Amino acid sequence: MTRAEKAARAEARLRDRKKTIAKGIAQAQAVQRGEDRKARDKRRYLVGKLVEDAGLLALSDSGLEALLQALGPLLPLPNPHLLLGSLLARAPLAQWAQDAAETDAAVQALMAHNVTLVLVDDHGQPLGGPPAVGDGLADPPGRVTTAC
Numbered sequence: 001m002t003r004a005e006k007a008a009r010a011e012a013r014l015r016d017r018k019k020t021i022a023k024g025i026a027q028a029q030a031v032q033r034g035e036d037r038k039a040r041d042k043r044r045y046l047v048g049k050l051v052e053d054a055g056l057l058a059l060s061d062s063g064l065e066a067l068l069q070a071l072g073p074l075l076p077l078p079n080p081h082l083l084l085g086s087l088l089a090r091a092p093l094a095q096w097a098q099d100a101a102e103t104d105a106a107v108q109a110l111m112a113h114n115v116t117l118v119l120v121d122d123h124g125q126p127l128g129g130p131p132a133v134g135d136g137l138a139d140p141p142g143r144v145t146t147a148c
Contacts, residue, residue: 051064071084
């Protein structure tokens, strides 16, 4: 065997070894991608569950997207959850939410006693236009007007 033949054999062995190593690396990377995908899917499920539990699925897709984009600038700040809680506690939104809860409780209490509610605008007109004659909305209890 000549020196050239020995060199050719050594080169062939090294190429085969290189292919084997590359195949092993590709397999290891495939396993890692699978593990990363599992972790990402688990995280996505968790975030989706949190969104659902918070009642945010009631928002439209665009509304939910806008909400999450509005929260984005808080991420680089230290303790973004504490900052957001502090901001919301000081915001008029907190008072509005409390007022809405109190109003809802009052409405539920009235409905429990079979009281008919008419939502009105700032001028005292029922929402949806003026009441039609005889529909009972503008009549005192016990009196129903009829259309002529």
